[in-house]
Amino acid sequence: xxxxxxxxxxxxxxxxxxxxxxxxxxxxxxxxxxxxxxxxxxxxxxxxxxxxxxxxxxxxxxxxxxxxxxxxxxxxxxxxxxxxxxxxxxxxxxxxxxxxxxxxxxxxxxxxxxxxxxxxxxxxxxxxxxxxxxxxxxxxxxxxxxxxxxxxxxxxxxxxxxxxxxxxxxxxxxxxxxxxxxxxxxxxxxxxxxxxxxxxxxxxxxxxxxxxxxxxxxxxxxxxxxxxxxxxxxxxxxxxxxxxxxxxxxxxxxxxxxxxxxxxxxxxxxxxxxxxxxxxxxxxxxxxxxxxxxxxxxxxxxxxxxxxxxxxxxxxxxxxxxxxxxxxxxxxxxxxxxxxxxxxx
Numbered sequence: 001x002x003x004x005x006x007x008x009x010x011x012x013x014x015x016x017x018x019x020x021x022x023x024x025x026x027x028x029x030x031x032x033x034x035x036x037x038x039x040x041x042x043x044x045x046x047x048x049x050x051x052x053x054x055x056x057x058x059x060x061x062x063x064x065x066x067x068x069x070x071x072x073x074x075x076x077x078x079x080x081x082x083x084x085x086x087x088x089x090x091x092x093x094x095x096x097x098x099x100x101x102x103x104x105x106x107x108x109x110x111x112x113x114x115x116x117x118x119x120x121x122x123x124x125x126x127x128x129x130x131x132x133x134x135x136x137x138x139x140x141x142x143x144x145x146x147x148x149x150x151x152x153x154x155x156x157x158x159x160x161x162x163x164x165x166x167x168x169x170x171x172x173x174x175x176x177x178x179x180x181x182x183x184x185x186x187x188x189x190x191x192x193x194x195x196x197x198x199x200x201x202x203x204x205x206x207x208x209x210x211x212x213x214x215x216x217x218x219x220x221x222x223x224x225x226x227x228x229x230x231x232x233x234x235x236x237x238x239x240x241x242x243x244x245x246x247x248x249x250x251x252x253x254x255x256x257x258x259x260x261x262x263x264x265x266x267x268x269x270x271x272x273x274x275x276x277x278x279x280x281x282x283x284x285x286x287x288x289x290x291x292x293x294x295x296x297x298x299x300x301x302x303x304x305x306x307x308x309x310x311x312x313x314x315x316x317x318x319x320x321x322x323x324x325x326x327x328x329x330x331x332x333x334x335x336x337x338x339x340x341x342x343x344x345x
Contacts, residue, residue, distance in 0.1 A: 040064045041247075042103035044090060044117070045110025046083055047074050050135055050191070050239065052200015054107060055083055057240035058247075066099070068092075068110075077201050093120050100124035105131040105247060108176075112136050118172045127183035131247055134176040136190045138232060138257060140166050142304035146287055147225020149264070150305035156255045156312055165300050173255070180253030187250045191239050192232035192259040192308060195326055197334050204338065205236065207301055212272050212339035214293055221273030221282035224290045224303035227266030231306045232259035235323030245317040257308040260321035265302060271327060275335035 041058055045051030046067025055065045059082050066084035069075035075085035088095035090111055100106045101124045111117040112135055125132055140162050141154045154160065162170050179186040194205040215221045242258050250256070263271075269282040290298035313319045324332075 038062045038064070039104035039247075040066070040102070041105045041107060042086075042099045043067045043083075043107045043109055044096070044121075045108070045135075046078060047201045048110060049194070049198045049200065049202045049205055049236070051107070051109035052081075052202060053198045053236045053240045054109060054243045056081070056199040057237075057244055059083070061244055066103070068095070068099075074201070081200070090114065090117050093117075096120050097124045103130070105133070107133045107135075107243065107247075109135045113168050113172060115168065115172050115175065118175050122176065122179040122182065122184060122186070125184045126179070129183055129185060131185040131187065131250075132176065132179065133243060133246055134173070134186065134188045136169055136173050136188050138190050138192045138259070138306045138308050139163075139300055139304075140170050140173070140190065141308055142166070142300055142306040144299055144303075145225075145229045145305050146299070146303045147223065147227050147229050147265070147284070149228040149230060150307065152305070153307045153309055154257070155309050156257060163300055163304075165296060177253050177255060185250075185252045187246055187252075187254045187256070189239075189242065189246060190255070190257050190308070192234045192257070192262075192306065194234055194236050194239060195329050196236040196323065197338075198236045207297075208268070208272060208335075209339060210294070210297070211269065211302070212276055212335050215269070215272055215278060216276055216339060218283075220278060220280060221269040222285050222293075223265045223269040223282050224285055224294070224298050225287070226284055227269060227282065228264055229303060229305045230262050230264050231268075231301075231304075232257075232262040232308045232310075233326050234258050234260050234310075234321065235326075235329065237323040238321040241321075242313060242317070242319050245313075245319050249317050254316075256313040256317075257310045258313060259308055259310045260323075261326060262307055263326060268326075271330040272335065275330045276340045277336055 041063050043051045043055050046055050058065050068088050069085035070089050078085040086099050100121050173188045176186045193207050197203045294302050
């Protein structure tokens with residue numbers, strides 16, 4: 001492992017923004033680079049919804065965090081949150097490699113479908129025994145139901161019939177899990193539909209905010225087909241807690257679904273409508289209209305079933321989701337204040 005005294009040197013060679021390097025350098029030194037102690041953790045996607053939430057949780061637990069920043073503005077924003085910024089993007093593979101090698105652990109929260117990023121991170125950590133946590137999603141277990149219900153609930157050991165649109169994601173998962181045989185403590189986490197205001201630079205998840213915007217634009221809630229299809233879901237704070245526990249306790253080659261409940265898209269559409277101030281029955285969108293409004297997500301997300309069980313994470317890691325339920329979250333003012341006007345969010 002790279003010792004604390006060398007970390008500033010390595011990060012400087014990775015083109016750390018000079019402004020933020022000066023301000024963040026004190027937070028980089030003095031790190032105990034041993035597993036079980038406070039670690040120096042490199043996060044891809046630290047400016048995003050998942051990465052930002054995970055970074056905040058790790059910082060709260062006393063870990064040191066650094067992440068990529070494409071612009072000086074993003075770098076300053078990360079530094080203001082206690083995250084040491086590294087100048088670069090996912091396409092800067094040399095920067096990724098150096099930053100990963102300088103860290104005690106790596107969390108990939110930005111590139112579920114990018115095989116090259118996964119390859120570079122695995123290669124950088126090969127033989128080190130360091131943790132590599134890779135973020136995927138439960139859409140690898142989605143079907144092509146177009147609004148109809150399925151009773152199948154997937155566990156990690158069940159075979160998948162993954163949609164063609166998600167086959168690359170499964171291949172990336174396999175390459176990360178395979179790194180367990182190459183001296184990397186690699187883990188894949190598959191979060192379900194995420195909800196809740198995140199604590200990072202991007203506070204918004206994807207699916208429910210998109211549904212909220214469409215609901216406001218159309219003046220009424222809507223779902224694909226009959227809306228009987230079901231997705232598992234999870235609060236962003238509970239996901240961040242799972243990353244913390246996975247970092248500490250997950251064995252190499254582990255795969256975990258992450259969920260705390262489930263709901264039909266019809267019920268979620270009704271809840272979103274009320275959350276943005278629109279009551280009444282939701283409209284059933286035919287496939288053509290759904291594709292126009294939602295793109296391919298009408299098939300892979302809003303119109304599919306993705307029902308999973310996180311019993312394995314609960315049993316193996318002692319993880320207990322404790323954040324507000326989806327319905328409690330929908331009763332807050334978050335969706336109204338963020339998405340009720342088209343010039344917001």
